[in-house]
Amino acid sequence: MVNFRNAKYILSAPSYEYRPKDGLKEVVFVGKSNVGKSTLINALTAQKLAYSSKNAGKTRYLNYFLIDNAFYLVDSPGYGFTKYGSKEDENFGEMMENYFHNPSLKGCLFLIDSRREPSEDDRMLLDHLSSLNVPTLIVLTKSDLAKQSEIAKAKKIFAGLDVILASKETKPDLLRQRIVNFIKDKK
Ligand SMILES: Nc1nc2c(ncn2[C@@H]2O[C@H](COP(=O)(O)OP(=O)(O)OP(=O)(O)O)[C@@H](O)[C@H]2O)c(=O)[nH]1
């Protein structure tokens, strides 16, 4: 069994080239700014490792967290925060584009707010991950704040894809298992 509580922050990489070079496998968390990526990493590791904030744009770099000395969870900056077409937006796009070609990348948790329809950016990135064959699990976040009708709608939108519901209150064991499966898969 992997012990997710045995977790430590390793480094913050301003671009893919600065990642740890030990070849350990990685699972990345992506999604719109403020969707709950850092909060979910904290829930999975049962500690306050990743900085979360009610203000969008908290996470700026690729943050590497080592889990049980076995693999990395990688927190990424959210999109939709910096202005489209801005220099920052361009840098972000370039950083993530390079990152997705990472051979150590074994899976992606794609976070989407369960109360909102996926944005154009969400759809583009989902298609992109699929074209690169990155195994992707859609995580519908903040379900504690969502109406049943909103959850039903989200499930319908993503019918046929791999989807899981999550919130601050849900127990993280199922999600931990899914992450371990990504790592175990021979891709
Ligand atoms: N009610 C509720 N609030 C949540 C949940 N997940 C995250 N939040 C809140 O949403 C805000 C944003 O969370 P973050 O984890 O910082 O979001 P992020 O995706 O890392 O954001 P960036 O780093 O800006 O890309 C914080 O105020 C969290 O407390 C959830 O499941 N339920």
Ligand SMILES: [Mg+2]
């Ligand atoms: Mg964050």
